[in-house]
Structures are given as structure tokens and as C-alpha cells.
């Protein structure tokens with residue numbers, strides 16, 4: 404995708420009019436649309452994810468709900484979160500939300516990560532972990548507002564959904580999209596997914612009585628490359644810890660880019676300071692110092 | 706030979722101090738004073754060793770793009786990350802013992818407030834000798850000591866939070882801890898430059914106190930006059946003047 408865009412002719416010498424085709428390609432950014440209103444909780448996407456990414460088997464714990472396991476794991480990146488929600492009028496809602504990395508436009512994991520090249524964000528919006536550069540500090544866990552990165556104690560590296568960057572790079576849709584039987588998962592450009600999501604939300608508002616239906620694309624992290632259609636966009640928390648206003652701690656933004664280098668330099672001044680002292684006032688010697696060679700007493704002001 | 710000049714109080718580590726004295730040895734020649742017994746010296750160098758191990762492995766996590774040439778010495782980033790907390794624990798453990806060892810001589814006194822007021826003169830070398838009431842440790846050493854005590858507490862609390870990670874303590878406590886941990890390291894690093902300088906080039910004659918355990922009497926009356934008076938029983942100023950007379954006339958005692 405990126406290649407086609409960069410090899411697109413922008414200007415052509417001695418050509419009349421604009422370069423043919425320039426500006427024709429639309430959005431470069433990809434996006435996954437998850438419509439929670441049509442998810443039936445079949446877990447086909449969970450299986451497809453584990454299958455395509457060759458994730459080793461992970462024993463599950465059954466907790467009397469329709470959820471495969473309590474949380475995503477280093478070898479289980481895609482989990483349908485099940486929540487039973489009671490509406491004020493007493494009716495019950497079964498909420499299914501596909502939990503995975505949101506591929507944030509401002510990824511908190513990447514801001515927090517201290518290792519060069521352990522996390523990359525591609526121009527198409529995919530945020531990918533490169534385990535060969537990861538030092539296993541788990542700062543990404545603290546930086547991520549969606550509680551996504553998972554540590555493998557054996558390899559001491561961190562793992563999460565790749566948005567099937569390997570498939571997308573080949574022009575294929577992610578494995579979960581391919582497996583979904585209801586069409587609740589869609590994949591395409593961010594513009595298109597946003598458009599389809601908004602259309603669906605409008606439909607829910609106008610035809611199904613979900614007055615607060617809307618699209619979840621939180622701007623506090625610059626938007627995400629996985630977006631949800633929610634029955635009630637004013638209360639994303641009810642879908643199992645989907646934060647209303649996801650935030651990256653300031654210590655990963657301001658501190659890292661400003662104070663780290665500044666204070667590092669400051670500590671170095673300790674070294675420069677003593678060097679300066681040595682060449683200017685020099686060492687303090689035990690008293691009395693021996694007289695200077697010409698016989699003058701060097702210690703007049705004892 | 707008395708094992709310690711710094712404290713006569715019966716303490717839990719008295720036994721360790723005695724047994725270390727029989728393992729290592731301290732020779733105090735004529736004209737010298739015992740400064741640091743074997744136990745203290747051993748602790749000091751264990752503290753220094755673990756401090757630098759923790760510091761250098763910490764670089765890998767602090768500014769990896771600046772220290773990527775350096776981390777391979779410790780087996781690369783991941784191993785540095787695994788070892789760093791253990792080195793830190795070693796540092797805090799040995800410094801903890803040292804802190805108990807030095808608690809008594811490190812208590813702040815009126816002499817230290819006096820020393821701090823005269824710090825400009827002392828550091829600039831204008832005052833050739835430290836103030837007459839300067840005891841076993843001077844105020845500068847005490848400030849550094851208590852800074853490290855505070856730093857160790859900060860390291861320990863924030864370090865455990867970072868070690869167990871956001872899974873255990875939540876993402877916000879990790880985000881705060883890491884800033885506190887950084888600041889603590891930077892203050893200590895700045896202080897260590899000064900410490901190493903003062904105990905080697907800045908004050909010739911100091912280094913051997915942590916190597917051989919003994920210092921010259923001249924060193925003692927110059928930098929710690931009150932301590933000199935206490936252990937040698939002579940007036941430091943007088944002793945210095947006497948030495949000067951001998952030196953200028955060339956006569957031997």
C-alpha cells in the first residue's frame with residue numbers, strides 16, 4: 404500500500420495539467436470496524452487469530468460466562484469480552500466486545516517504551532511490537548490505556564495483536580475479519596470504516612431506539628485504528644473496561660522527551676563541576692604542606 | 706587494637722565487625738590513625754560495586770539510544786533489565802548494613818551547621834584546614850550519607866513497583882515510580898562524582914582510609930580536627946604548628 408503511494412507520480416516534466424492519477428488514492432490508513440451490536444460471541448475470530456499467528460495453546464478458565472478466559476494473554480491476543488449489563492428499566496443486555504490492541508494513532512505503549520525499535524508504528528496506522536528489540540521492562544503495559552501488552556515470563560518479551568501486519572502488508576484483511584460469520588467485523592481504510600460505522604450508528608439511533616448509539620474512536624489518543632460501534636457511546640465502560648477518555652501518563656510524554664535528556668546533562672555537571680574545581684582551586688592538601696622550593700612558606704594563611 | 710573509633714555502643718553487628726577484623730587486616734603505622742575497620746571497608750566496596758552495576762545496567766533502560774554501545778557489556782538490553790533489580794537489591798542491602806554501621810557518627814550536630822555555613826571557604830580552599838569542631842565525618846559527608854539513605858528508600862519502594870510492574874500495581878503508580886526512580890538515580894549520580902573526587906584527587910590522602918583503613922595524623926588534624934583531638938588527645942592546631950616548625954627547620958622529632 405505504502406509502496407503504491409510513494410511511487411505515485413506527483414509531477415511530470417513538460418506535462419500539461421496535473422500528473423495523471425495524483426491524489427486519486429484515498430486514505431493510506433487502515434482500520435478495523437467492530438460492530439458490537441451484531442457480534443454473537445461465536446469466538447471464530449479468537450480461533451482465527453490463534454491459528455494465523457501460530458499462538459500456542461493456552462488452557463482456559465471457565466467462570467460461568469460466555470467469555471473464553473478472564474483476560475487476553477501473551478499467546479491470546481483477541482478476546483470477546485462478555486458483560487451482562489442491566490439497564491435502568493430492568494432489562495438485561497448481553498454485551499460482546501472484541502478486545503484487542505486498538506492501534507492508537509498516539510500509542511502510549513510506544514511513548515513509554517525505552518528500547519530502540521521494540522515498538523513501531525507504520526504509516527498505515529498499525530502498531531507492531533518487534534520482540535527481538537524488546538528488553539522486557541513492561542513500561543508499555545503502564546503506557547497503554549487499554550491494558551493490552553502481555554508479558555511472557557519465559558521469553559521475557561511482550562506480545563499483542565499485530566493487526567495481522569503480515570497479512571495487511573500483502574493486501575489481505577486480518578485473520579479475524581476473514582473468520583467473522585455475521586459481518587460484524589469489517590476492514591478497510593479509516594475513512595471508509597468511519598463512514599460505515601457512523602451509518603450503522605445512525606441506523607441504530609433512528610430505527611432501533613438506541614438513542615446514544617455511536618462510534619468509539621477516542622480522540623484523546625488521536626483516534627484508533629480499531630473502532631467500535633456501541634449501543635451507547637456515552638458509556639463505553641460497560642463493555643468491560645473500555646475507557647471513556649483513554650490517557651497516556653505525562654511521565655511518558657513530557658518527562659521522557661524533555662526532562663530525561665535535560666536532567667541527564669545536569670547529572671553530568673557533577674563530573675564537570677569536580678573537574679572545574681580541580682583545575683581552578685585544586686586539591687586541598689593535608690597541612691602543613693612542605694615549603695616551596697625557593698624557601699618561601701606556602702602556607703601563609705593557615 | 707580497638708576495632709572501631711566511631712562507636713562504643715554495643716550493637717547487633719559487633720560480632721561481624723570482630724570476625725571481619727580477623728579475616729582482613731589493618732596495619733596502622735606510626736604517625737597514622739585507624740580510620741575504617743575491615744567490616745566498614747568491605748561494606749563500602751560492596752556498596753560501590755553494586756551501585757555501579759545497578760547504574761550501568763540502569764543506563765540501558767534510562768536512555769537506550771545513548772547507551773546502546775554500552776549495554777552489550779552486560780549481555781544486552783534484556784539481560785540488563787533482568788539483572789538491574791538484583792544489583793539494586795544488592796546495593797540497598799549492603800548500604801543498609803553500612804547505614805546501621807555509620808548511624809551514630811552520621812548524626813547531625815551543631816558543628817555540621819557551622820561547617821555548612823563555612824562551606825564556600827572550605828571548598829574553595831581558602832580555609833586550609835576544616836573548622837576545629839569538625840568530627841569523624843564532616844557535614845558534606847553527612848549530607849551525602851543521608852541523601853543516599855533517602856535515595857535507597859525511594860529506590861526500594863519505586864523499584865519494587867517497577868519490578869512487579871503495571872500488572873500488579875496499576876499503570877499510574879508505575880508511571881509515577883519511574884520518574885521518582887530516575888530523579889533519585891540522577892541526584893545520586895551527581896553526588897557520586899563529587900564523592901569520588903573528594904576521596905581521591907580532591908583531598909589527597911583520603912583514599913587509603915578505605916583501602917588500608919588508616920590515615921596520616923596530618924590528614925586527621927587537617928580535615929577532621931575534633932576527631933583528631935578525640936583519638937590522639939592532642940590539640941590539632943598545635944600539632945600542625947609543631948609539624949610545620951619541624952618541616953621548616955628540617956629537624957626530626
Ligand code: HEM
Pocket residue numbers: 740741749752753754756757842845846847849850853897900901904905911912913914915
Ligand atoms: C570508586 C568509587 C569510590 C571511591 C574511590 C570511594 C572512596 C571513599 C572513601 C575514601 C571514603 C572514606 C572517606 C573518609 O574516610 O572520610 C568513602 C566513604 C563513603 N563512601 Fe565511598 N567511594 C566510592 C564509591 C562510593 C559509592 C558508589 C557509594 C554509595 C553510593 C559510596 C558511599 C560512601 C559513603 C556514604 C561514605 C561515608 C561518607 C563519606 O565519606 O562521604 N562510595 N568513600
Ligand code: SF4
Pocket residue numbers: 503504505506507510511512513530546547548549550551552563
Ligand atoms: S491499544 Fe495499547 S498496545 Fe495497542 S497501540 Fe494503543 S497503547 Fe499500544
Ligand code: SF4
Pocket residue numbers: 512515516517518521522532536537538539540541542543544552560561
Ligand atoms: S516490555 Fe514493552 S516497553 Fe519494555 S522494551 Fe518491551 S515493548 Fe518496550
